[in-house]
Amino acid sequence: MNDKAMSALNRGVKVLHDPIRNKGTAFTEADRKALHLTGLLPPRVHSPAEQEQRVLGNIRSKSTDLEKYLYLVALQDRNETLFYRVVMNNIQEMMPLIYTPTVGQACQEFQHIYRRPRGFYISANDRGNVKNVLQNWPHTDTKIIVITDGERILGLGDLGAQGMGIPIGKLSLYTACAGIHPTQCMPVMLDVGTNNDALLNDPLYNGIEQRRMRGKAYDDLLDEFIQAANEVFPGVLIQFEDFGNINAFSLLDKYRDKINCFNDDIQGTAAVVLSGIIGALRITGGKLSEQRLLFLGAGEAGIGTADTFVAALVEQGIPVKTARRQCFFYDTKGLLTSDREHIQHHKQRFARKVAPVESFLEAIETLKPTAILGLSGQPGSFSKEIIEAMGKINKRPIIFALSNPTSKAECTAEQAYKWTEGRAIFASGSPFDPVKLGNQTHVPGQGNNVYIFPGVGLGAIVSGARRVTDEMFLAAAHSLANQVLEEDLAAGNVYPPLGKIREVCATIAYEVAKIAWDKGLTDRERPQDLLAEIKAQMYQPVYPHYA
Numbered sequence: 001m002n003d004k005a006m007s008a009l010n011r012g013v014k015v016l017h018d019p020i021r022n023k024g025t026a027f028t029e030a031d032r033k034a035l036h037l038t039g040l041l042p043p044r045v046h047s048p049a050e051q052e053q054r055v056l057g058n059i060r061s062k063s064t065d066l067e068k069y070l071y072l073v074a075l076q077d078r079n080e081t082l083f084y085r086v087v088m089n090n091i092q093e094m095m096p097l098i099y100t101p102t103v104g105q106a107c108q109e110f111q112h113i114y115r116r117p118r119g120f121y122i123s124a125n126d127r128g129n130v131k132n133v134l135q136n137w138p139h140t141d142t143k144i145i146v147i148t149d150g151e152r153i154l155g156l157g158d159l160g161a162q163g164m165g166i167p168i169g170k171l172s173l174y175t176a177c178a179g180i181h182p183t184q185c186m187p188v189m190l191d192v193g194t195n196n197d198a199l200l201n202d203p204l205y206n207g208i209e210q211r212r213m214r215g216k217a218y219d220d221l222l223d224e225f226i227q228a229a230n231e232v233f234p235g236v237l238i239q240f241e242d243f244g245n246i247n248a249f250s251l252l253d254k255y256r257d258k259i260n261c262f263n264d265d266i267q268g269t270a271a272v273v274l275s276g277i278i279g280a281l282r283i284t285g286g287k288l289s290e291q292r293l294l295f296l297g298a299g300e301a302g303i304g305t306a307d308t309f310v311a312a313l314v315e316q317g318i319p320v321k322t323a324r325r326q327c328f329f330y331d332t333k334g335l336l337t338s339d340r341e342h343i344q345h346h347k348q349r350f351a352r353k354v355a356p357v358e359s360f361l362e363a364i365e366t367l368k369p370t371a372i373l374g375l376s377g378q379p380g381s382f383s384k385e386i387i388e389a390m391g392k393i394n395k396r397p398i399i400f401a402l403s404n405p406t407s408k409a410e411c412t413a414e415q416a417y418k419w420t421e422g423r424a425i426f427a428s429g430s431p432f433d434p435v436k437l438g439n440q441t442h443v444p445g446q447g448n449n450v451y452i453f454p455g456v457g458l459g460a461i462v463s464g465a466r467r468v469t470d471e472m473f474l475a476a477a478h479s480l481a482n483q484v485l486e487e488d489l490a491a492g493n494v495y496p497p498l499g500k501i502r503e504v505c506a507t508i509a510y511e512v513a514k515i516a517w518d519k520g521l522t523d524r525e526r527p528q529d530l531l532a533e534i535k536a537q538m539y540q541p542v543y544p545h546y547a
Contacts (some may be wrong), residue, residue, distance in 0.1 A: 012036040019080045020183060023543045026051055026082075030547030031381075048085060050541065055086050065102045070113060072098055076172070080182050085541040087176045092498050095450065099169045101405030101430045104154045110162035111204040119164050119187035124213050127221055131228035143170045143184040143461050145169045147225075149192055151212070151244035152265075152300075155377030155408035158244075159192025161207025166242050170264070170453070178454030178505040179538025180461065186233075190225065192218055222251065226259060237460050237468070239264055239453065248300045249346045262461065262468040266304035268449040268456070269375075269402070271477040272495075273305045274312060276400060276447050277371060278481040279494030280425040284396045286370065289313055290474075291326060294369035296360060296410060297376035298331040301402070303346050305373065306330040311474055324350060328367055330360050331376075371398035374410030378403070382411035384419050391420035392420050399424045402447050406430040413444035427494055434491075443491040451495060452476050456504035458513025462534050464524040468512075471519075475511040483507060502538070509534050 012035040015021045023031070025046040032038045046054075055075060062068045065246070072094070076083040087094045096102060098364050106113065150163030167187030174180040193210040196201060200209060213221070229236055239260040240251055252263045257270040281288060293309060295302040306327040313323035329336040329350055336343070338351040357363045364372065364386060372390060374382055382401055390397035397420055401410035406428075413432035415480045422437045427445035435442045456476050460468050483504050496504055510531045516522045527533035 002097070012040065015485075016040065017078075019076065019078055019083075021544065022079045022081075024051060024079050024082065026543055028547065031545075032547045033060075048082065051082050052089065054084050055082065056090065058070065059086075059097075065097055066105055066109070066113075068097045069102045069106050070115075070280055073118075074115065077118065081541045081543055083541075084133075084176055084182070084539075086543060087172070088502070091176065091501060095173070095448075095498060096431050098449070100154065101407070103165050103169045103407035104156055104407075107153050107159050107162050107165040108156060110159075110165055111199070111202060111206050115204060119168050119189060121161070121164075121191055122190050122221075122225055123191040123208050124193065124210070124217075124221065125208065127217075127224065130221075130224045131231060134228050134232045137186060139183040139186070140233075141184055142186045142236055143230050144171070144174060144180060144237045144239065144457055145186045145188050145229060145233070146239045146241050147188040147190055148240075148242045149190040149244075149247070150194065150207075150242070151247070153242050154404040157406075158194055158196045158212075159190045160196055160199050160205070161189055161198065162205075163242060164189040170239070174452050174454050174457060175449055175539055178458040178503045178509065179502065179540070180454070180458060181539045184461075186236075188225075190221070192221065220249070225253060230259060235260060235464065235466075237261065237457055239457065241265065243300075245299050245344075245346075249303075250402075257467070260466060260468060262453075262456070262473075263300070263304075264449055264453045264506075265300040267308070267470070267473045268453040269301040270304035271306035271452045271456075271473040272449050272480065273373065273400065273402065274300075274308050274474075274477040275451070275480040276427045276445060276494045277309070277398065278477070279445070279484045279489065280371070280396075280398045282481075282484070283425055283489050283492070283494070284398075289316060289318055289326075291371060292367060292369045293327050294363060294367055294372050295327070295329045296372065296374045296381060297328040297403075298336060298347050299375065302329060302373070302376040303350070305375070308470070308474060308477065311470060312477070313441060315474065325352070328352060328363070328369065329355075330363050335363050355423070361386050361389060364393070366399070368393050370394055371400065374401040374403055375407045376403060376410065379408050380409065380411065382415070384415070387411065387416060387419040387424070388471075391423060395423065397424050400427045400447060402427070402429040404429040406432075410543050412529050413442070425494065426490060441491065443488075443493040445493045445495040446498075447495065450498075450501065451504060452481050452508070455508025456512050458534065458538070459509035460507055460516065462509060462537055463513035463516035464522045465516035466521050469515070469519070469521070472512045472515050474506045475515060479508045479511045480504065504521070506534050506538065 146167040148161045148163045153159040153163040171185035191207045192213040199205045239261040310323040338353045399416045413436045416426040427447040432444045518527045
């Protein structure tokens with residue numbers, strides 16, 4: 001075979017091994033001839049629908065969710081178009097597999113199930129050379145980076161480099177739900193070590209073998225990455241994900257007014273929870289200004305939610321100090337009171353001058369909240385006594401058990417409904433099945449950030465926004481709440497069905513992009529029909545033509 005023929009053959013083989021261009025058995029006869037693929041594939045040409053049928057059959061034959069996750073990861077590695085077709089057409093079934101709760105187990109076992117490289121690693125060993133390393137990423141049109149340092153993966157704690165599953169999963173949702181093209185998405189693991197002894201003692205652990213880097217060295221590496229990312233990918237949107245409290249708030253405060261970034265755990269969670277509360281009030285008939293929120297957990301998600309709730313009240317004309325008095329926190333040290341010593345900076349604005357209590361149950365009986373919000377990562381912490389107490393105080397108690405994954409939820413949907421005789425308005429971070437009590441079926445809402453962050457990111461990207469602001473997240477919360485139909489509320493669900501997620505994301509993106517133009521945060525020309533432009537830019541899983 002001459003060099004020309006060999007080169008043509010190699011091009012065809014490369015297409016088969018490129019997940020962006022590969023069509024598998026859907027390559028047409030003309031494609032196969034043009035790309036020298038004849039003989040390299042079974043002779044029958046299958047339609048994308050037939051390929052999807054085969055994939056679904058394989059997935060549904062697996063006995064565990066982790067096996068299904070691995071099958072989907074392998075599919076994504078060989079044929080991204082088919083992967084996204086399957087996910088988008090079956091989002092209710094697939095999302096718990098590619099993200100919570102299954103991704104939590106995948107991260108815990110990442111070193112043992114590792115197959116092929118996906119995502120990008122920046123380690124402590126790359127200090128001084130980060131820009132050069134970033135140039136190894138093959139896609140120059142990167143629009144969004146999701147980065148974690150693996151210190152607080154879901155409610156599972158420090159998983160070090162194994163946290164890579166989170167950025168990969170988040171960006172899969174950006175594509176499936178908001179239509180950001182796969183080649184514009186970059187998952188990044190900032191590997192600065194781990195304090196997890198089990199991982200450090202595991203010979204298969206694939207991160208650097210050292211305890212976590214702290215202080216100036218850590219800050220300098222972050223600075224170097226932020227600067228390098230913006231030089232290599234100008235205007236890129238950076239999403240901070242699953243950083244520990246020790247860094248999450250300070251990173252957001254440091255960079256939010258300098259670069260295009262946000263923290264999903266602080267801002268995304270806040271928006272989705274606020275939306276759920278607004279939806280719940282459409283059931284109870286109450287007013288937002290009348291709500292008394294009691295948080296179990298005072299980390300990123302809890303403080304972020306309280307800040308966004310306060311912003312919503314301020315928007316209604318309520319003074320900020322008055323609004324903050326509607327929020328109470330119970331953390332590992334008990335009720336957050338102003339006389340506590342050594343209060344962390346991010347908690348200080350919510351420290352209240354109230355009498356101490358002995359337990360979370362006593363806090364409920366004393367403060368009489370309208371809603372309890374579990375963001376603690378402590379499974380089962382909403383006991384029967386706690387939920388019954390909420391049911392005595394409120395005709396329709398709002399009970400949100402939001403910790404992820406499912407194994408970390410503060411209570412189950414069945415417990416919330418059963419212990420309140422079906423009166424609870426319940427939402428959780430990971431999915432729960434509908435619960436039947438008597439003649440009524442209750443559909444629990446899933447307060448998943450997927451309702452917020454993809455739409456916010458899409459809006460920022462389409463508009464070319466220089467900054468992502470708190471106002472955008474507040475608008476996203478209201479937009480999401482407005483998309484809940486009366487039929488959803490009648491079943492007790494305070495969020496739209498996941499089957500409508502693309503429409504939800506497009507609508508949120510419209511509100512975010514509108515703010516970017518209204519506030520002068522972009523230099524791009526505003527389209528005449530902004531919503532139509534957003535939808536036109538959303539990725540569709542359609543095979544390319546080669547012949």
